[in-house]
Amino acid sequence: MELFAEQGYEKTSLREIAERLDVTKAALYYHFKTKEDIIVSLFQDLTRPMDELITWGQEQPRTLETKKEILARYSQALAAAAPLFRFMHENQATMRDLSIGETFKERMLVLLELVKDPDAALTDQIRCVSALFTMHAAMYVLRDAEGDPEEKREAALEVAIDLVSQAHGQAPRVTR
Amino acid sequence: MELFAEQGYEKTSLREIAERLDVTKAALYYHFKTKEDIIVSLFQDLTRPMDELITWGQEQPRTLETKKEILARYSQALAAAAPLFRFMHENQATMRDLSIGETFKERMLVLLELVKDPDAALTDQIRCVSALFTMHAAMYVLRDAEGDPEEKREAALEVAIDLVSQAHGQAPRVTR
Amino acid sequence: MELFAEQGYEKTSLREIAERLDVTKAALYYHFKTKEDIIVSLFQDLTRPMDELITWGQEQPRTLETKKEILARYSQALAAAAPLFRFMHENQATMRDLSIGETFKERMLVLLELVKDPDAALTDQIRCVSALFTMHAAMYVLRDAEGDPEEKREAALEVAIDLVSQAHGQAPRVTR
Amino acid sequence: MELFAEQGYEKTSLREIAERLDVTKAALYYHFKTKEDIIVSLFQDLTRPMDELITWGQEQPRTLETKKEILARYSQALAAAAPLFRFMHENQATMRDLSIGETFKERMLVLLELVKDPDAALTDQIRCVSALFTMHAAMYVLRDAEGDPEEKREAALEVAIDLVSQAHGQAPRVTR
DNA sequence: CATGAATGAGGGTTCATTCAT
DNA sequence: AATGAATGAACCCTCATTCAT
Numbered sequence: 010m011e012l013f014a015e016q017g018y019e020k021t022s023l024r025e026i027a028e029r030l031d032v033t034k035a036a037l038y039y040h041f042k043t044k045e046d047i048i049v050s051l052f053q054d055l056t057r058p059m060d061e062l063i064t065w066g067q068e069q070p071r072t073l074e075t076k077k078e079i080l081a082r083y084s085q086a087l088a089a090a091a092p093l094f095r096f097m098h099e100n101q102a103t104m105r106d107l108s109i110g111e112t113f114k115e116r117m118l119v120l121l122e123l124v125k126d127p128d129a130a131l132t133d134q135i136r137c138v139s140a141l142f143t144m145h146a147a148m149y150v151l152r153d154a155e156g157d158p159e160e161k162r163e164a165a166l167e168v169a170i171d172l173v174s175q176a177h178g179q180a181p182r183v184t185r
Numbered sequence: 186m187e188l189f190a191e192q193g194y195e196k197t198s199l200r201e202i203a204e205r206l207d208v209t210k211a212a213l214y215y216h217f218k219t220k221e222d223i224i225v226s227l228f229q230d231l232t233r234p235m236d237e238l239i240t241w242g243q244e245q246p247r248t249l250e251t252k253k254e255i256l257a258r259y260s261q262a263l264a265a266a267a268p269l270f271r272f273m274h275e276n277q278a279t280m281r282d283l284s285i286g287e288t289f290k291e292r293m294l295v296l297l298e299l300v301k302d303p304d305a306a307l308t309d310q311i312r313c314v315s316a317l318f319t320m321h322a323a324m325y326v327l328r329d330a331e332g333d334p335e336e337k338r339e340a341a342l343e344v345a346i347d348l349v350s351q352a353h354g355q356a357p358r359v360t361r
Numbered sequence: 362m363e364l365f366a367e368q369g370y371e372k373t374s375l376r377e378i379a380e381r382l383d384v385t386k387a388a389l390y391y392h393f394k395t396k397e398d399i400i401v402s403l404f405q406d407l408t409r410p411m412d413e414l415i416t417w418g419q420e421q422p423r424t425l426e427t428k429k430e431i432l433a434r435y436s437q438a439l440a441a442a443a444p445l446f447r448f449m450h451e452n453q454a455t456m457r458d459l460s461i462g463e464t465f466k467e468r469m470l471v472l473l474e475l476v477k478d479p480d481a482a483l484t485d486q487i488r489c490v491s492a493l494f495t496m497h498a499a500m501y502v503l504r505d506a507e508g509d510p511e512e513k514r515e516a517a518l519e520v521a522i523d524l525v526s527q528a529h530g531q532a533p534r535v536t537r
Numbered sequence: 538m539e540l541f542a543e544q545g546y547e548k549t550s551l552r553e554i555a556e557r558l559d560v561t562k563a564a565l566y567y568h569f570k571t572k573e574d575i576i577v578s579l580f581q582d583l584t585r586p587m588d589e590l591i592t593w594g595q596e597q598p599r600t601l602e603t604k605k606e607i608l609a610r611y612s613q614a615l616a617a618a619a620p621l622f623r624f625m626h627e628n629q630a631t632m633r634d635l636s637i638g639e640t641f642k643e644r645m646l647v648l649l650e651l652v653k654d655p656d657a658a659l660t661d662q663i664r665c666v667s668a669l670f671t672m673h674a675a676m677y678v679l680r681d682a683e684g685d686p687e688e689k690r691e692a693a694l695e696v697a698i699d700l701v702s703q704a705h706g707q708a709p710r711v712t713r
Numbered sequence: 714c715a716t717g718a719a720t721g722a723g724g725g726t727t728c729a730t731t732c733a734t
Numbered sequence: 735a736a737t738g739a740a741t742g743a744a745c746c747c748t749c750a751t752t753c754a755t
């Protein structure tokens with residue numbers, strides 16, 4: 010996962026993976042049928058939290074409270090599987106060709122369905138899109154910025170929650 | 186650009202590019218020194234609007250009004266160079282190795298500097314990050330969604346403007 | 362080595378080498394990291410005698426007797442690795458770019474240091490240079506000439522020994 | 538010639554030549570039919586002295602005096618066309634494929650015929666080979682050594698003359 | 714469970730050369 | 735007299751994959 014996240018899928022060769030694990034290329038082929046199989050395996054381990062979040066979300070009533078909880082859990086999932094999400098974000102062109110059942114984008118759209126109201130104003134729908142992406146953006150842009158990562162995560166979550174709250178017609182908590 | 190955006194940089198071979206243009210591989214090498222040079226050229230054409238925006242922004246007073254204008258102009262630049270931004274989004278792993286990669290992220294950070302206040306609360310800083318990315322996200326997620334693209338763009342811009350307004354301590358326009 | 366000696370380094374392609382060995386090009390790359398690596402390997406096998414000669418020579422007293430012995434041994438090394446030396450002679454332009462190139466010329470100069478006296482008259486120094494090269498020249502020019510190669514080698518060695526003897530102030534054996 | 542001498546024939550591309558002369562590749566093709574034609578032209582200019590020396594030598598009586606004169610003239614020709622000789626020496630593998638009427642080696646052998654006596658003892662024949670090569674070797678080995686080049690040339694010539702003198706049964710001038 | 718050896722397909726790149734203008 | 739544009743052939747090299755052992 011480290012190699013894939015650093016270099017991207019195509020630019021990571023089996024030779025590199027084998028060297029990093031200190032085994033031979035042929036040994037990899039004992040455990041995985043193809044290169045694609047390797048990354049699919051990694052995904053199955055790492056996307057479970059996200060899938061669980063989705064199924065959980067689908068069973069809940071579609072209240073603002075639920076949405077806030079979804080954002081909170083998503084924020085945590087994001088932090089827990091940071092390299093995976095980084096990989097998905099940065100290798101979407103590749104992901105399209107990989108036989109991973111639902112792509113990252115599809116999953117995102119399902120999640121989005123849970124958060125946004127298809128009958129709301131367009132701006133409010135976008136607020137919900139933005140809420141989800143805010144947490145990604147915060148992770149991406151603030152990666153090298155100073156400050157406690159946990160603190161940054163919480164701040165991003167707060168902004169996200171504000172956004173869906175506004176989408177529900179509530180005035181945001183004004184912070185100053 | 187079409188090929189790069191569809192398939193990603195690494196998976197697009199010079200053979201494909203040449204075939205699409207109905208020339209030989211060698212002919213490409215008369216016009217571009219390397220494969221990287223091809224995409225760099227595409228970028229130079231397409232990032233000019235962004236550069237102009239930055240220099241313009243740096244000459245303005247750092248008021249809320251200016252920031253709104255920056256967002257408005259950025260929204261337009263984004264729409265004009267949509268395939269380029271899609272490519273960057275989806276090929277970040279590659280971008281890191283390309284000589285332009287760094288410069289794009291730098292550009293984004295400079296732009297961010299113009300929009301956010303380094304002394305503001307962390308949440309407000311993230312609101313500004315989010316404002317910029319909202320427009321990206323809207324473009325990305327709503328690409329295949331129904332509705333007039335121009336309408337969507339304006340809605341995203343509105344949300345972005347709300348976010349920086351809030352970061353300036355102003356209550357958002359409540360839309361419903 | 363045969364191909365390299367016949368055609369030169371640049372004009373010998375990996376395709377040719379692979380065909381001659383009846384393997385694929387890719388198979389070569391399993392055994393050698395680069396094309397250069399192939400020739401470097403050939404050299405390492407073939408220059409060992411020369412290295413041993415040098416270390417031996419450096420441990421001996423710098424008498425005329427030693428120098429004669431060095432020439433005798435060098436003559437033998439030359440005969441043993443004839444194709445190698447032919448290659449070096451005929452591909453010096455290439456050798457300069459190869460990572461071994463320098464080392465060969467350096468080796469020759471070290472050997473020269475063992476044979477010539479830096480304080481002697483210029484002509485005597487050149488006699489020593491000439492002594493070494495005589496054996497090369499003989500090999501090169503007389504390759505296709507008639508006569509027993511071993512006999513020619515011995516004659517060349519005799520001339521070389523005469524040259525260093527003269528450089529030591531001794532009258533040459535006059536042969537007729 | 539500079540480029541060919543520095544890098545060798547194969548590794549010098551027409552692009553490089555064109556750039557060095559500040560013309561286009563196509564312009565070269567107006568003046569020369571092929572790449573080979575370029576180097577052939579250079580040779581015709583530069584080997585004339587050597588050819589003249591050969592025809593002159595063939596008309597002279599085959600005395601020791603003549604041979605000394607040949608060596609003297611050859612020494613001068615060598616110095617005058619140093620880069621050419623360097624090129625020939627270092628690119629023999631290439632020379633073989635070039636359609637330059639007589640190769641360097643052939644010319645050398647003709648010259649050698651003029652200097653050596655086919656009926657002499659083998660060692661004496663080698664002395665004559667060595668005489669010619671001494672001047673080459675001196676040029677090659679002593680290129681980067683300190684000292685006046687002209688002085689070195691004369692010393693090498695002296696050694697060469699000594700060698701043919703000995704081949705004629707004369708005791709060498711002992712220098713110390 | 715693992716490896717050494719090998720391969721076909723394709724990668725990006727460079728080259729000498731051509732030709733209409 | 736010169737050039738911009740193009741090309742076919744070849745280059746070195748890397749890749750994911752296979753298979754007998």
